[in-house]
Amino acid sequence: MxxxxxxxxxxxxxxxxxxxxxxxxxxxxxxxxxxxxxxxxxxxxxxxxxxxxxxxxxxxxxxxxxxxxxxxxxxxxxxxxxxxxxxxxxxxxxxxxxxxxxxxxxxxxxxxxxxxxxxxxxxxxxxxxxxxxxxxxFSWIECIGFSLSLFSLCGEGIADAQAQKFKSNPENSGKVCDVGLWRYSRHPNYFFESMIWWGFYLTAVGTSGALYTVYAPLTILFILVKVTGIPPSESQALQKRGEAYRKYQARTSAFVPWFPKKGA
Known part of the structure; x- marks a missing residue:
């Protein structure tokens, strides 16, 4: 101690x-x-x-x-x-x-x-x-934690690369990025960032007395969803892309990847 x-x-x-x-x-x-x-x-x-x-x-x-x-x-x-x-x-x-x-x-x-x-x-x-x-x-929960963090790290990297490739194409100027993972979530990078931290937590839970560290992934989740993640990103996107982004919001999950709404 x-x-x-x-x-x-x-x-x-x-x-x-x-x-x-x-x-x-x-x-x-x-x-x-x-x-x-x-x-x-x-x-x-x-x-x-x-x-x-x-x-x-x-x-x-x-x-x-x-x-x-x-x-x-x-x-x-x-x-x-x-x-x-x-x-x-x-x-x-x-x-x-x-x-x-x-x-x-x-x-x-x-x-x-x-x-x-x-x-x-x-x-x-x-x-x-x-x-x-x-x-x-290693306990089974530690193995799940390691796997979740590594899988989510790959997901976040893919999401960032897809967004960067979309933005680098002059033909996409002013358009909403809705390709790849961004078709299923408006913020897949934030989702995978949160999952990385839940993986960290599951790894920690394999240690006796480490349950208290749940505040770490919860804090990251709160920051991403309510503070410096989604809110300012959505605000900027609406200012830049207006109605196109509103339609994207209507059909696409904000955080957890899911199938787009039909007809939206």
């Missing part, structure tokens, strides 16, 4: 330093969107930190870390490419925060970045529990 709390304190110190450096760079670059990249990348750092400071079974530790790295590095690369290609324009969320913060932009964003660092530590406990599990052998 003592080592557990020492790991948490160490993780908080590490994330405070990382987010402080990120804030300094964001001010210099004049683009606070960069925190999204660092947020996702930080889970790789947390995974490595927990791996090095835990005495769990080596094979479980290695597999958990591998899944974390695959998810975190893919998402970080995807976000970094998008942010760099849009620079100096920031994501609309950060433009809104700039207006809200007014003359206190620097200090308020510093606190915002630190909150992001704390969220990484809290959410990453779903990784720490299985990593510090010393029992040898």
């Amino acid at each position: 003592e080592n557990f709390w020492m790991q948490i304190v160490g993780a908080l110190v590490l994330m405070t330093l990382i987010m402080t450096v990120t804030w300094l760079f964001a001010r210099q670059w004049d683009n606070y969107s960069i925190v999204d990249v660092v947020w996702s990348l930080s889970f790789s750092l947390m995974g490595c930190f927990y791996f090095l400071t835990s005495q769990g079974w080596w094979l479980r530790k290695a597999l958990v870390l591998l899944v974390i790295l695959l998810w975190s590095l893919r998402l970080s690369y995807f976000l970094a490419r998008r942010i760099y290609s849009h620079h100096p324009n920031e994501d609309s969320r950060y433009k809104t925060l700039r207006k809200e913060y007014g003359s206190q932009i620097a200090s308020r964003f510093f606190l915002f970045f630190q909150y992001q660092g704390v969220s990484v530590v809290l959410l990453s406990l779903v990784f720490l529990e299985p990593i510090k599990n010393g029992s040898e052998g």
Whole structure:
């Protein structure tokens, strides 16, 4: 137990330093969107930190870390490419925060970045529990968790690639992306992101006492569906594509992939 709390304190110190450096760079670059990249990348750092400071079974530790790295590095690369290609324009969320913060932009964003660092530590406990599990052998629920995360990681990658290919075609300018997975869900990338975290949770549940980490996938689900995921994406899509997107909304599931409604 003592080592557990020492790991948490160490993780908080590490994330405070990382987010402080990120804030300094964001001010210099004049683009606070960069925190999204660092947020996702930080889970790789947390995974490595927990791996090095835990005495769990080596094979479980290695597999958990591998899944974390695959998810975190893919998402970080995807976000970094998008942010760099849009620079100096920031994501609309950060433009809104700039207006809200007014003359206190620097200090308020510093606190915002630190909150992001704390969220990484809290959410990453779903990784720490299985990593510090010393029992040898995998339970059936751990196997399901690993499989779900890996399957969903592939699904998210496919959804992002399909959207990118659609947008890169000049003939699709102003059109709604409704091909591939996007025919069955308006936000398949968000759906698979949520499923990745439910896979993380099932992997953690294989460890005694880890049931409490259910807050991690629930938090991610809430953020995706109610906060920074679907709501702003839908709002922007309606502004850009109007009636075409309303028809897409009428026939296509918002989150969970399902067959389109006929006649809509």
